[in-house]
Amino acid sequence: MAGNDPEEWKRIYTADDNKQLYLNPSYIFGAMREAARYTKNGVTSIQSKVxxxxxxxxxxxxxxxxxxxQxxxxxxxxxxxxxxxVRNPSTKARNVRYRVALSPGWETEFRIIWENTIWESNRSSITRRRNASWTGGCALNWIWTF
Structure with a gap:
């Protein structure tokens, strides 16, 4: 891992042959899993179910x-x-990170699916909060704009 490597960003961004930037699905999964931590299901969150x-x-x-x-x-x-x-919480060392970033206004579209039979106990409150259909397995097209 680089401490101060101005060329770091060249190794970590993802783009196709036409230079269009893209994300790997693991980034979306991770973001949605972490967001689920803040949606309560009784005393706990829905993170494990997501x-x-x-x-x-x-x-x-x-x-x-x-x-x-350029x-x-x-x-x-x-x-x-x-x-x-950035600061490494383990060693308290400070490093500089170089990353490709996007200004506001970017958009993306992706498709997710989930199996929802374990969601039965709290279906109505989750549906109200998420405004989604929960019949059988569910697939949604999501479009994010930031």
């Missing part, structure tokens, strides 16, 4: 942004290089 039943079936989650020929640190650009200091 982890057990959610599947992101889109292999590449394309963003409406392309990697520019990337800058200008946050007004659609795609820019974010340079920030």
């Amino acid at each position: 982890s057990a039943t959610l599947q992101v079936i889109t292999n590449r989650i394309y963003l409406n942004r392309y990697m520019p020929e 990337i800058t640190q200008n946050e007004d650009d659609l795609v820019y290089l974010d340079v920030s200091g």
Whole structure:
């Protein structure tokens, strides 16, 4: 792991042959799993149920942004290089991270499925909060805009 590697971002961003940026499905799964931690199911959260039943079936989650020929640190650009200091909680060491970032307005679309038979006990309150259909297994197209 790099401590201060200005070339780090070149190894970690994902783009296709046309330079269109995309996310791996594990990022979406992780974001939804973590968000489920804050949705209560009685005394606990629904995080374990989401982890057990959610599947992101889109292999590449394309963003409406392309990697520019020259990337800058200008946050007004659609795609820019974010340079920030981070602290390792284990060692307390400080490092600099270089990451590709997107300005507001990006969009993506992906497809998820889940098996919902273990959701029966709290179906009505979850449905009201999530405004989703919970009959049988469920598949949804999600479109995120930020």
